Amino acid sequence: MGRDVHALYLLVTSACRARGSTAVRDAISALVTTAITAAIDAGELPLEQVPDPAVERPRDPSHGDWATSVAMRSAKSAGMNPRQIAEVIASHLSEDADIAAVEIAGPGFINLRLSPMALQRVLKEASEADRAFGRVDIGHGRRVQVEFVSANPVGPMHVGHGRWAALGDAMARVLEHAGWKVEREFYVNDAGVQMDIFGASVSARYLELCGAEVEFADEWYQGAYITEIAREIFEAESTCWFDAAPHEREQYFREKAYVQVLEHLKRVLHGMGVDFDVWFSERTLHASAPGGGPSAVEDGIAALRDAGYIFELDGATWFRSTDFGDDKDRVLVKADGEYTYFAADIAYHKNKFDRGFDRVINIWGADHHGYVARMKAACAALGHEGKLDVVIGQLVNLFRNGEAVRMSKRTGEMVTFEELLDEVGADAARYWFLRRSTDQQVDFDIELARQQSADNPVFYVQYAHARICSIMRKAAGEAVSSTAVDADSLAVEVVRPTADLSLLDAPAELALMRRLGEFTEVVEAAARDLAPNKLTRYAEDLATGFHQFYTRCRVVSDDVELTAARLYAVDAARRALRCVLALLGVSAPESM
RNA sequence: GCGCCGUUAGCUCAGCUGGAUAGAGUAUCUGACUACGAAUCAGAAGGUCGCAGGUUCGAAUCCUGCACGGCGCACCA
Numbered sequence A: 001m002g003r004d005v006h007a008l009y010l011l012v013t014s015a016c017r018a019r020g021s022t023a024v025r026d027a028i029s030a031l032v033t034t035a036i037t038a039a040i041d042a043g044e045l046p047l048e049q050v051p052d053p054a055v056e057r058p059r060d061p062s063h064g065d066w067a068t069s070v071a072m073r074s075a076k077s078a079g080m081n082p083r084q085i086a087e088v089i090a091s092h093l094s095e096d097a098d099i100a101a102v103e104i105a106g107p108g109f110i111n112l113r114l115s116p117m118a119l120q121r122v123l124k125e126a127s128e129a130d131r132a133f134g135r136v137d138i139g140h141g142r143r144v145q146v147e148f149v150s151a152n153p154v155g156p157m158h159v160g161h162g163r164w165a166a167l168g169d170a171m172a173r174v175l176e177h178a179g180w181k182v183e184r185e186f187y188v189n190d191a192g193v194q195m196d197i198f199g200a201s202v203s204a205r206y207l208e209l210c211g212a213e214v215e216f217a218d219e220w221y222q223g224a225y226i227t228e229i230a231r232e233i234f235e236a237e238s239t240c241w242f243d244a245a246p247h248e249r250e251q252y253f254r255e256k257a258y259v260q261v262l263e264h265l266k267r268v269l270h271g272m273g274v275d276f277d278v279w280f281s282e283r284t285l286h287a288s289a290p291g292g293g294p295s296a297v298e299d300g301i302a303a304l305r306d307a308g309y310i311f312e313l314d315g316a317t318w319f320r321s322t323d324f325g326d327d328k329d330r331v332l333v334k335a336d337g338e339y340t341y342f343a344a345d346i347a348y349h350k351n352k353f354d355r356g357f358d359r360v361i362n363i364w365g366a367d368h369h370g371y372v373a374r375m376k377a378a379c380a381a382l383g384h385e386g387k388l389d390v391v392i393g394q395l396v397n398l399f400r401n402g403e404a405v406r407m408s409k410r411t412g413e414m415v416t417f418e419e420l421l422d423e424v425g426a427d428a429a430r431y432w433f434l435r436r437s438t439d440q441q442v443d444f445d446i447e448l449a450r451q452q453s454a455d456n457p458v459f460y461v462q463y464a465h466a467r468i469c470s471i472m473r474k475a476a477g478e479a480v481s482s483t484a485v486d487a488d489s490l491a492v493e494v495v496r497p498t499a500d501l502s503l504l505d506a507p508a509e510l511a512l513m514r515r516l517g518e519f520t521e522v523v524e525a526a527a528r529d530l531a532p533n534k535l536t537r538y539a540e541d542l543a544t545g546f547h548q549f550y551t552r553c554r555v556v557s558d559d560v561e562l563t564a565a566r567l568y569a570v571d572a573a574r575r576a577l578r579c580v581l582a583l584l585g586v587s588a589p590e591s592m
Numbered sequence B: 001g002c003g004c005c006g007u008u009a010g011c012u013c014a015g016c017u018g019g020a021u022a023g024a025g026u027a028u029c030u031g032a033c034u035a036c037g038a039a040u041c042a043g044a045a046g047g048u049c050g051c052a053g054g055u056u057c058g059a060a061u062c063c064u065g066c067a068c069g070g071c072g073c074a075c076c077a
Helices: A002-018 A023-041 A070-078 A082-092 A116-132 A159-177 A193-209 A224-237 A246-271 A296-307 A341-354 A366-381 A417-424 A426-434 A446-455 A457-476 A487-494 A507-529 A533-552 A560-584
Strands: A066-068 A099-105 A109-114 A143-147 A181-188 A278-281 A310-313 A316-319 A330-333 A359-365 A388-393 A396-400 A403-405 A442-445
Touching: A023 A066, A023 A082, A023 A507, A070 A082, A070 A109, A082 A099, A082 A109, A099 A116, A109 A116, A116 A507, A116 A560, A143 A159, A159 A181, A159 A359, A159 A388, A159 A396, A159 A417, A159 A426, A159 A507, A159 A560, A193 A224, A193 A246, A224 A246, A246 A417, A296 A310, A296 A330, A296 A341, A296 A366, A316 A366, A330 A341, A341 A359, A341 A366, A359 A366, A366 A388, A396 A446, A417 A426, A417 A446, A426 A442, A426 A446, A426 A457, A426 A533, A426 A560, A442 A446, A446 A457, A457 A487, A457 A533, A457 A560, A487 A560, A507 A533, A507 A560, A533 A560
Parallel strands: A143 A181, A143 A359, A181 A278, A359 A388, A396 A442
Antiparallel strands: A066 A109, A099 A109, A310 A316, A316 A330, A396 A403
16 A cells, blocks of 8 residues: 555656646645655555645635645545544654644644744845746746737727736736746737728828818728828828829828837837737738738638538638537638638637747737637637637726726727826836736726825835835945945845844744745746736735835844844845836836 | 626725635724834724525535626627
8 A cells, every 4th residue: 555655645746846836835745745645654544545735825824834724625535533634644744944833723724834944045045046036937948929919000009908918918927937938929900991991081081181071981980090190191291192092092091000000009018118029910811922822811711621620601611610619600701702800810820820839828808708719619620729828808997087988999089008108107007907807897097096106006016125225225325315326236235145044033024034935836826827916916915024024123233143134135025026026017116 | 598707894906726713905093203215014993705595524716596787699800
């Protein structure tokens, strides 16, 4: 029996590694598993299999650093009461320098307390790893593409796009930190009828500027920006397009306006720190291959046809997506010979996989969630089942003074994301969006966000960082508000690498270390769940940990050794804060 | 009619693969600056986790039904 048990033990621990669990959790888990195994071998625990200890962080810190409910979960199969099982397992837990105490509590929890020495070690890790602090390897260098924003280039970015931008970029950053090789991509829907409508809209405004009476069609875009683009063209080229053939004029205006909108998108996104590796034009999918070969769209359909998922009906060409769980089959080529948007999207996703991505993540607004099933079906039909993840971000409801602002491109009233950025700033906007989980709607009142900006949690976190920098300036004899020397240089001057960290055992100091120790797990969870909001929460917890420490522990004092140790701790916290903020794409100011 | 998301403190929201007395911010009340930044800290108060069943040692979490709000259900993009 012992051998089987050990084989199982190996299975369990290797499974933990495959999941990419963190080093500390692995170690604790292995410790408990060893104890369970020993208890079984000793005949004190009648179990057929070694259960997964599933160690977790207790919600209540007074319960220790790690806990396992394995005794309760094994009660039935062992035929013993949980507390008894816990006693048996605890009695087989071997001595370990990192474990300060083992306690049995409640209905049968086994709680483990880390020793101060184990906690102090994280300061070294944070300090030495610096910007790489919290890195985990769950990606194993695999390539993932994150596609987001992907706004139609027919108008300015709206506030919802701002949310996708913040989300996608933060996810990309977290995935990079978790060992994935990430590319950011923006899919430009520059083909199709909405582009023609766009061109016609600008053209119509241009004709008005030329003095003509134009009856405005219902489907045309009516935003003020259309008139602005038309005016720019009018001012540069006067009336020379007035007598042109309508089709030529609209096409020309469409392209002119397209370039402008694309530049607007790039400028706004870059302004908030979001830069894409690839801007992918939908048109390239429709273009014939060099030498007149089939287009990517035709290729995509051919690939599905070869796989046996294409059929013809009522003059149209269909994809049998119901084979992969979709509600109904979908048209790819309409009876009039035009391709549907979906056909192009299939070609696009085929292109993604042809580029060798191991995984593809799309961030879509909730208004597109009905599209998910067919897209996944298409990927599966192309032989890439399970490689596509679609993150659905719920919509942003914009308010101004409590009144809803519509976000349609076609209505005149619209607050662009650029305006929002101007009013609340990139840091606050990003943080505000990232703080909520993706499947939660956001009610964003501009005036409220402005008024509350002093109480905005992002400032709370940034203040912690600035405060640390201030302490370091103090230690270096600089003016507290000076910006002459940057924090990294101060650290070289002020932080002694050989400081005796064992001096740090006050409750507030240990609490801060515990926070730092959680970071790796948070990164792992945020990457696994594609949930940047876990990082904002952690950032606030870490900031709280520092502020509490600050209130209770004087850093710069007459005690040279204690000062050295606390400066070391504070500098480690500074680097960790900078690291979290970097993952969120938010700046870490050294003074505010 | 069908599908997806939401419903947790007055307000805005967390709550990891089911775990211990359901948390944080904010608002309200009470304290703390002759020391490194008070954009901070400490304390109090605040809850039938939308409703009703079910699953089990144990449910905010899983299952079923219902209610309310949002978004979708094209040979549109």
